[in-house]
Amino acid sequence: MKALSRLATAMLTLAACGIAQAHADTKGEIRIGQTLPYSGPLSGFGMIGRVQEAYFEKINAEGGINGRKIKFISMDDAYSPPKTVEHTRKLVEQDEVQVMFASLGTATNNAVHRYLNGKKIPQLFVLSGATKWADPKGFPYTMPGMAAYASEGVIYAKHILATKPNAKIAILAQNDDFGRDYVSGFKRALGDKAATMIVAEASYEVTAPTINSQLATLKASGADVLFGVVLGKFTSQLIKGIAELGWKPDMTFLPTSAASISFLAPAGLENAVGMISSSNQKDVNDVQWANDPGVKEFFAFMKQYMPNADLNNSNYSAGYHYAQLMVAVLKACKDDFSAENIKRQAASLKNVELPLLLPGITVNTGPDDYLPFQQLLLRRFDGKSWVGFGKVLDDQ
Numbered sequence: 001m002k003a004l005s006r007l008a009t010a011m012l013t014l015a016a017c018g019i020a021q022a023h024a025d026t027k028g029e030i031r032i033g034q035t036l037p038y039s040g041p042l043s044g045f046g047m048i049g050r051v052q053e054a055y056f057e058k059i060n061a062e063g064g065i066n067g068r069k070i071k072f073i074s075m076d077d078a079y080s081p082p083k084t085v086e087h088t089r090k091l092v093e094q095d096e097v098q099v100m101f102a103s104l105g106t107a108t109n110n111a112v113h114r115y116l117n118g119k120k121i122p123q124l125f126v127l128s129g130a131t132k133w134a135d136p137k138g139f140p141y142t143m144p145g146m147a148a149y150a151s152e153g154v155i156y157a158k159h160i161l162a163t164k165p166n167a168k169i170a171i172l173a174q175n176d177d178f179g180r181d182y183v184s185g186f187k188r189a190l191g192d193k194a195a196t197m198i199v200a201e202a203s204y205e206v207t208a209p210t211i212n213s214q215l216a217t218l219k220a221s222g223a224d225v226l227f228g229v230v231l232g233k234f235t236s237q238l239i240k241g242i243a244e245l246g247w248k249p250d251m252t253f254l255p256t257s258a259a260s261i262s263f264l265a266p267a268g269l270e271n272a273v274g275m276i277s278s279s280n281q282k283d284v285n286d287v288q289w290a291n292d293p294g295v296k297e298f299f300a301f302m303k304q305y306m307p308n309a310d311l312n313n314s315n316y317s318a319g320y321h322y323a324q325l326m327v328a329v330l331k332a333c334k335d336d337f338s339a340e341n342i343k344r345q346a347a348s349l350k351n352v353e354l355p356l357l358l359p360g361i362t363v364n365t366g367p368d369d370y371l372p373f374q375q376l377l378l379r380r381f382d383g384k385s386w387v388g389f390g391k392v393l394d395d396q
Contacts, residue, residue: 029071030330030337033091035084035103038076045104048319049074054305055323065330081111088112092121098339099124102145102322106130106177117141122343125322130177134370143346145322147280147373150185151395155278155376156253157189158393160225168199170223172214174231175203182229182255199223211237219247226252239267251276259386260314273383278376280361284317286385294355321356328352360392
């Protein structure tokens with residue numbers, strides 16, 4: 001009996017040691033959570049998560065961050081807020097992630113905004129340009145990853161004031177926070193001139209089948225500048241629609257998130273020639289960056305880790321870019337990977353250079369400044385790619 005008792009005690013001790021070791025292994029990881037639409041109408045953005053998973057795999061193969069491996073858990077929310085809530089709770093309460101990273105969408109992130117701040121889990125580099133994500137006093141654990149939509153609107157208005165001060169402007173905007181943020185920044189920059197320069201405004205619902213009637217109304221206003229705050233299929237409809245109407249504004253502006261070739265192509269690339277957008281990233285497929293070290297490094301990475309990827313899809317370079325930003329934050333954490341220190345380091349970035357950022361643009365944040373990207377370069381579509389022009393502009 002004593003022998004059996006000693007055996008049982010030994011087995012319990014080994015089991016306890018195994019549990020302790022498993023716990024130690026968990027604590028030895030840097031656990032990063034994410035929700036993205038891998039299915040549904042916005043499934044194309046799932047490539048962002050795929051390339052980030054591959055990039056973190058590369059970091060782990062090189063020894064991790066200060067000796068710790070990254071455990072990246074990216075879940076499919078199908079761009080549905082209820083699913084975002086379900087998956088985020090699991091990631092926080094069961095998977096014990098220390099940070100949520102680069103989750104996509106305004107409505108989806110809004111669904112877990114208060115929850116994550118209540119749990120004191122950093123919600124870093126949200127893939128949405130809504131102004132609300134940069135509120136360090138109200139929501140100190142949330143930080144945006146994109147230039148604010150309002151800031152982008154400011155930059156377009158500045159260009160119009162500088163180059164066509166007597167413009168007659170028409171605005172078509174999506175009827176939600178995405179559209180309203182762009183328009184508010186645009187009007188703020190125009191100032192008192194907004195009342196006379198803006199000659200027509202229209203909006204559309206994301207559930208609408210077409211925007212044809214809005215475009216016809218805006219053309220009839222006599223506007224010679226069009227600001228189209230559109231996304232997805234509505235980008236294609238705008239480009240094709242104004243061509244079919246024979247409307248040729250002197251300038252047409254599209255948001256950064258609408259400038260993908262995948263949205264332009266269905267409308268005919270020739271119809272998009274001359275349109276203006278902006279960016280803070282190098283276009284990896286533009287020949288002007290063919291010998292750029294950062295771009296060459298990106299292509300080498302993709303060849304090794306994702307050899308079958310369609311590199312014309314800009315979501316791959318975007319995902320890669322944000323993964324590098326996340327790694328920069330983690331490296332700054334030294335040996336303290338607590339949620340609190342991750343938040344602190346994300347809000348203490350000074351002149352951080354990333355390989356795919358345009359020259360002259362760096363990442364800067366502070367305890368009272370949660371906007372990592374406030375600078376953009378205007379770019380014009382030439383029928384094949386977007387070509388930057390002018391100087392780097394900011395919302396100042």
